[in-house]
Amino acid sequence: MTRTRIHNLSISLDGFATGEGQASDAPMGHAGQRLHEWMIATRFGAPIVGRTGGTVGVDDAFAQQHEPGIGAEIMGAGKFGPPSWQDDADWTGWWGPNPPFHTPTVVLTHRPRPSIEMEGGTTFHFLDAAPAEALDAARGLADGRDVRIGGGPTVVRDFLAAGLVDHMHVVQVPIVLGRGVRVWDGLEALEEDYEIEVVSAPSGVTHLTFDRKTS
Numbered sequence: 001m002t003r004t005r006i007h008n009l010s011i012s013l014d015g016f017a018t019g020e021g022q023a024s025d026a027p028m029g030h031a032g033q034r035l036h037e038w039m040i041a042t043r044f045g046a047p048i049v050g051r052t053g054g055t056v057g058v059d060d061a062f063a064q065q066h067e068p069g070i071g072a073e074i075m076g077a078g079k080f081g082p083p084s085w086q087d088d089a090d091w092t093g094w095w096g097p098n099p100p101f102h103t104p105t106v107v108l109t110h111r112p113r114p115s116i117e118m119e120g121g122t123t124f125h126f127l128d129a130a131p132a133e134a135l136d137a138a139r140g141l142a143d144g145r146d147v148r149i150g151g152g153p154t155v156v157r158d159f160l161a162a163g164l165v166d167h168m169h170v171v172q173v174p175i176v177l178g179r180g181v182r183v184w185d186g187l188e189a190l191e192e193d194y195e196i197e198v199v200s201a202p203s204g205v206t207h208l209t210f211d212r213k214t215s
């Protein structure tokens with residue numbers, strides 16, 4: 001049985017996974033890169049910002065789990081581009097000609113458009129569908145492998161609320177954002193459905209893994 005997984009979801013102490021004021025020059029609004037500094041410092045994350053090297057400790061070990069066994073990603077319109085990217089017929093995402101997904105990638109949007117095939121194995125498919133229907137579509141594209149819910153927080157929250165997430169890795173970053181988009185709202189008692197493990201990293205972040213209880 002394939003699983004639905006979330007990896008490297010970085011949140012502030014007050015539960016925000018992105019800041020306020022997302023824009024073309026501020027993909028995460030006033031949060032800037034602060035939620036992802038832990039990852040950029042690792043061997044996994046350094047290439048994302050064009051660096052080489054990076055740490056190979058606890059943070060890297062968790063970050064590397066993002067890729068293995070994934071056959072498709074689902075992301076929200078808010079991750080794919082800045083507000084109103086749908087008005088730009090040429091917008092193909094933040095990531096340039098060779099996006100870092102390398103699988104079919106379902107973009108949930110209320111304004112779908114034809115699929116876009118990128119370099120490196122990423123094809124963006126645009127879908128206006130409820131979470132369960134989107135997951136069925138992604139499974140159909142995933143070639144028997146797992147589906148990753150790539151964010152942002154609105155989409156993560158919707159998939160958690162629908163009971164569709166089997167494994168989730170959250171990284172709590174010791175900053176207080178105060179405003180933005182929160183993950184946990186409306187998910188009261190979510191912890192009852194999951195086995196949870198917590199690891200504190202020397203970098204100062206805390207890794208939490210949620211694995212759905214089997215009974």
Ligand SMILES: NC(=O)c1ccc[n+]([C@@H]2O[C@H](COP(=O)([O-])OP(=O)(O)OC[C@H]3O[C@@H](n4cnc5c(N)ncnc54)[C@H](OP(=O)(O)O)[C@@H]3O)[C@@H](O)[C@H]2O)c1
Pocket residue numbers: 008009010011017018019022027028029035075076077078079080108109110111127128129130131150151152153154155156158181
């Ligand atoms: N902290 C992290 O680890 C992390 C990870 C990933 C992303 N991010 C950040 O999170 C931010 C984006 O998150 P977000 O919460 O603002 O937005 P999001 O979750 O990426 O996308 C939400 C939007 O997707 C569309 N959508 C969602 N569900 C849909 C459905 N069932 N059917 C059709 N359309 C649907 C809607 O857009 P429309 O109505 O406009 O179509 C909705 O407003 C970005 O700043 C990104 O950089 C952070």
